[in-house]
Amino acid sequence: MRTAWSITLRILLYVFLTxxxxxxxxxxxxxxxxxxxxxxxxxxxxxxxxxNQPTLEAYxxxxxDSDFLRSYFNSVIYTALALVGTLMSVSVVAYAFSRIxxxxxxxxxxxxxxxxxxxxxxxxxxxxxxxxxxxxxGTFNPIVIPGFFAxxxxxxxxxxxxxxxxxxxxxxxxxMDGANHLQIWWEICLPLVKAPLATIATxxxxxxxxxxxxxxxxxxxxxxxxxPVYVATLYNINSSVQQWPTIMAAAVxxxxxxxxxxxxxxxxxxxxxxxxxxxx
Amino acid sequence: MGFLPIPFLDSFQKKGVMMDNPYIHxxxxxxxSVVFIIFTSLGLGYIASLVAxxxxxxxxxxxxxxxxxxFSGPWIIGFLLFVIFPMVLSxxxxxxxxxxxxxxxxxxxxxxxxxxLIFRDSGFRASFFNxxxxxxxxxxxxxGVALVLAILLNQKTHGERVFRMAFYLPVILGYNxxxxxxxxxxxxxxxxxxxxxxxxxxxxxxxFRYLNRAAIYGVExxxxxxxxxxxxxxxxxxxxxxxxxxxxNRVPLWVQSPMWSKxxxxxLMVWGCGAMMLIFLAGLNNIPxxxxxxxxxxxxxxxxxxxxxxxxxxxxxxxxxxxxxxIASMQIFEPIYVLYRDNQPLVSSTIxxxxxxxxxSFRHFEIGYGSAMSWxxxxxxxxxxxxxxxxxxxxxxxxxx
Numbered sequence: 224m225r226t227a228w229s230i231t232l233r234i235l236l237y238v239f240l241t242x243x244x245x246x247x248x249x250x251x252x253x254x255x256x257x258x259x260x261x262x263x264x265x266x267x268x269x270x271x272x273x274x275n276q277p278t279l280e281a282y283x284x285x286x287x288d289s290d291f292l293r294s295y296f297n298s299v300i301y302t303a304l305a306l307v308g309t310l311m312s313v314s315v316v317a318y319a320f321s322r323i324x325x326x327x328x329x330x331x332x333x334x335x336x337x338x339x340x341x342x343x344x345x346x347x348x349x350x351x352x353x354x355x356x357x358x359x360x361g362t363f364n365p366i367v368i369p370g371f372f373a374x375x376x377x378x379x380x381x382x383x384x385x386x387x388x389x390x391x392x393x394x395x396x397x398x399m400d401g402a403n404h405l406q407i408w409w410e411i412c413l414p415l416v417k418a419p420l421a422t423i424a425t426x427x428x429x430x431x432x433x434x435x436x437x438x439x440x441x442x443x444x445x446x447x448x449x450x451p452v453y454v455a456t457l458y459n460i461n462s463s464v465q466q467w468p469t470i471m472a473a474a475v476x477x478x479x480x481x482x483x484x485x486x487x488x489x490x491x492x493x494x495x496x497x498x499x500x501x502x503x
Numbered sequence: 504m505g506f507l508p509i510p511f512l513d514s515f516q517k518k519g520v521m522m523d524n525p526y527i528h529x530x531x532x533x534x535x536s537v538v539f540i541i542f543t544s545l546g547l548g549y550i551a552s553l554v555a556x557x558x559x560x561x562x563x564x565x566x567x568x569x570x571x572x573x574f575s576g577p578w579i580i581g582f583l584l585f586v587i588f589p590m591v592l593s594x595x596x597x598x599x600x601x602x603x604x605x606x607x608x609x610x611x612x613x614x615x616x617x618x619x620l621i622f623r624d625s626g627f628r629a630s631f632f633n634x635x636x637x638x639x640x641x642x643x644x645x646x647g648v649a650l651v652l653a654i655l656l657n658q659k660t661h662g663e664r665v666f667r668m669a670f671y672l673p674v675i676l677g678y679n680x681x682x683x684x685x686x687x688x689x690x691x692x693x694x695x696x697x698x699x700x701x702x703x704x705x706x707x708x709x710x711f712r713y714l715n716r717a718a719i720y721g722v723e724x725x726x727x728x729x730x731x732x733x734x735x736x737x738x739x740x741x742x743x744x745x746x747x748x749x750x751x752n753r754v755p756l757w758v759q760s761p762m763w764s765k766x767x768x769x770x771l772m773v774w775g776c777g778a779m780m781l782i783f784l785a786g787l788n789n790i791p792x793x794x795x796x797x798x799x800x801x802x803x804x805x806x807x808x809x810x811x812x813x814x815x816x817x818x819x820x821x822x823x824x825x826x827x828x829x830i831a832s833m834q835i836f837e838p839i840y841v842l843y844r845d846n847q848p849l850v851s852s853t854i855x856x857x858x859x860x861x862x863x864s865f866r867h868f869e870i871g872y873g874s875a876m877s878w879x880x881x882x883x884x885x886x887x888x889x890x891x892x893x894x895x896x897x898x899x900x901x902x903x904x
Contacts, residue, residue, distance in 0.1 A: 236655060243652065244669040247774065251676070253696060254685040265688075270699050300526055304533060312540070316578040325571025326555065326564070335578060338586060340888065342834050344857045345881045348864050348873040349589030349596070352603060363529035371536045372581020379578065404570045433679045435837050436857075440865060447525055451680040451837075458684055460845035467688055474681035485675050489668055492675075496781045 254478070258282070258471035265467040281468035282476075290445055291473060294453035301363060301438075301449055302431040309370035309378070309427055310420065316373040317382035318408045322394060332383075339376045344436065351440060365441040366434070366449075378423045381495070385419040386412055422491040428484055450477050544576025593874035601871040609871060616875035625734060627876065629851045630859035632733035633765060637832045637855070640725070641769040646824050649776040650817070653783035654809070667784065671777035683771075683841035690757035690767055690842075698754040705752075712751065719749045726762040730852060758842055761852030768853065771838050779824045786820035787813065815900045822899045826891055830884055836861065856880050 257265050259277040285291050319325070320332050354365040373379060394407045402410075413420070435451045442448055448456075454477055457470045485492070552569035560568070572579070597616055601609035620627050652670055656663050676682045689696045705712040723743050731737035739762075756763045757770075790813060798808045835855040843849045854862070860880065864873030 236658060236660065240655060240660065240666050244666060247670055247673055247777075250682060250685050250689065250774075251672070253689055254682070257685075257688060266694055268694050268699075270696065270703070300529075304529065308533060308536075312577040312581075316575050319571050319574030323567055323571045323574060325551075325567045325575075326560075327551075328571060328575075331575060331579065335582070338582065340885065341586065341881065342830060342857075342884060344834050344836070344860065345877045345884075346586065346589050346593075348860070348870055348877050349593035350585060351865070352592070352596075352870055353585075353589055355603060362532070363525055364532045367529050368532060368536050369581065369585050371533065371540065371577070372585060373578040374581065404574065408574075429675055433837075435678070435680055435840065436861065439840075440861075454684065455680040455841055455844075458687060458841075465688075470684055471688070474685055477679060477681035478676060481675055481679065485668075485672060492671065493781065496671075496778055496785075 251478075254471050254474050257467055258475050260468050262464070262466065262468060265471075266464065281466075281472035284466075284469045285472045285476065290448070290453060293446065294448045294450050295476070297363075297447060298432065298450040301366060302428060304363075304367045305370040305431050306424060306427050308367065309374050310424060312371055312373040313375060313378045313423065314382060314413060314416075314420065315408065317379050317386055318404070318412055320379065320383045321386035322389075322407070322412065323404065335376050335379060339380075347436070347440065354441065360441055361443045361447065363442075363447065366437050375427075378427070381423060382416060382419055385416045389415050418491065418494070421488065422495040425484060425488040425491045426495050429481060432481060540577050540580060543580050544573050547576045547579065548573035593877055596871045597875035597878050599871045601869075601874075603868040603870050612871070616872050617879070620872075620875055620879060626851065626854070626859055626863065627856075629733040630854045630856045632729055633852070633854055634833050634835075634856050635732075636726075636729045636765050637768060637772070637835065638829055641765075641772045642825070642828050642832055644769060645772045645776045645828065646779060646821060648773050649779035649824070650783055650821070652776070653780045653787060654813070656780075656784060657787045667781070670780055673775045674777045677771065677775040678837040680837065680841050683838055686767070686771065686838075687758065687842055690770075692754065692756050692759045695757070697757070701754050702752075716749045716751075716753060719753055719755060722755070722766055723749075723762045726765060729765075730761060733852075758846075758849070761849060764843060764849045764853040767842060768835065768838050772832070779828065782820055782824060783817065786817050790816050818899045819901055822891070822895055826888055829887055829891070833857070833880065833884060856883075 256271075256273055258281050259279070260271060260274040261276075261278060261280070264271045264274055320328065320335075350365075351360075354360060357364075359365050359368075389412065394402075394411055397407050397411055433451060434449075435455070438449045438452050442452060445453070445456075454470075454473050457473055458465060548569040548571075551572040552565045555565045555568040596609065598611060598613060599609035600612050600615075656666055656670075660666065690698075692698060701715055705715055724740070727740040727743045728737075731740050743762075755766070757767045758764065794812050795808055798812060803811070833855065834857045836857045839850075839853050839855060839858045843853050850862075856876075857880070860873060860876050863869065863876065
């Protein structure tokens, strides 16, 4: 009796979890399905689960849009530059906070942690004025360069925790042999924190790839638009019929890099969630 | 100058000047920044070690001071340049009528900007109450769903990994405009898949029809009440109450009616509950197995064990999700931009504080006013977080006894 009941519960549990999985991934399915539809099917008042005759027309349309291709290229460049700059500077600063004993370290570290409370959006107005004075509006500089100054206290914190676990003797002996901090950082420390670096890289990639507010604010011309900014302009409220298949084809192409990263970096994502909080 | 033989980059190559190419431009700027960071960090290091020498530190300490400030230099300089300097400037500007477009020096206006924001700006008031709505209704729902999913996944389920990642995927995709546009498609009132499904279910199962109508009624009453709070006129609420139970064939008006626009955002929040779920899963894993085993031996039911053991020990994680989720809900920008940007009548019923900040500051470039708003948002976030930390003694348990 007891086993029959618990088996029923188990089945119910799996049914519920599978159902939730279907619901959660439904937008993704719908995005792909809609991108393969004709315009008539996409706007039809009946449900078209899977298009009768899947067509790649929408993909041909979007791939002929030179603005879309350029924004894709812009996103790749922006993400790559900002990622490399942030990763390098964050790891240098984390090294200072974990491997060097310097007066004032605890105070500066505490200051750094307290910046996690300041929402970046609260700074956009004065930062805009600053970048305007520097003549940086309408260039990639405002969205790329700040990363080079170790942007992201959470990442420094995560990396510091990992670096602090490396045994002291390793760099002490290297130091005695005449290696300087730069060599120790690059040759001893970085190879030992590859996993947290991958975690940080994953989250930074997702953050830069999805970022909308700053690119929207600073890029100004369609020549410089990154993907999120450009794709948002594809939906036009003033036209009576939306080109949904084309928009969804653009959406699929935009999310492909995210899916690839998600697939290969699952392990690193799990580790990063606890530290980074909720932002993707 | 065909140094980038890619057709869609034509427009840049025609100009022919190196610096006009935005990619070359940003790479040069990046190299300059690196050089700038190295030199300023070196300077910082020298000054610090000089100070150390003056106070009579040993040779070793002097060296460490130099290296420490050199290596933490990038952050310290970035902090001064991009955080402290802007914050101080914006604090000053928030008391002036500074506009970027005019070449007149900013005039001191005292607390005028703050007074206008708090007492007279209907847009800011609306954005405040919209955010309240998301925190009072959306956040508990998000946390609740995350908690239920985490508990179900924690039942020694096979394929937990697959489910876990499937539930987390929306967090990665969630705020990308491309995915939000897909939601826009699904939420269409007439032809969107969500409403088509609701119609289909209502036609086949009559009980679902009542459920749907009851849900619509509840949502509209609550939303009309919040809209009343945000503009101080409760005629919409009266209208909804007078109209009574919604008609047979009603469907939600997700992206069409001010009474539904926030519900779409709540839906997106619940869809993106995966990160909170992972945090709860970590919390559940940290609960010692012996506690449950001992309680089971004593004959405690699963229900009782959950409320007496798991739930109290999960409260720190609920607290964490509340603090982080609250800050996140105040900053929601992307969904509103993608779903309602062109739909002016709906904007005021949805705008978050950050969206209003963006709208007010950068449509008219009123820097003084925008600065005052940034400071109010900052203070609200700090105060709310502080209150939460104060209240945590009352309900958060770090140990069972």
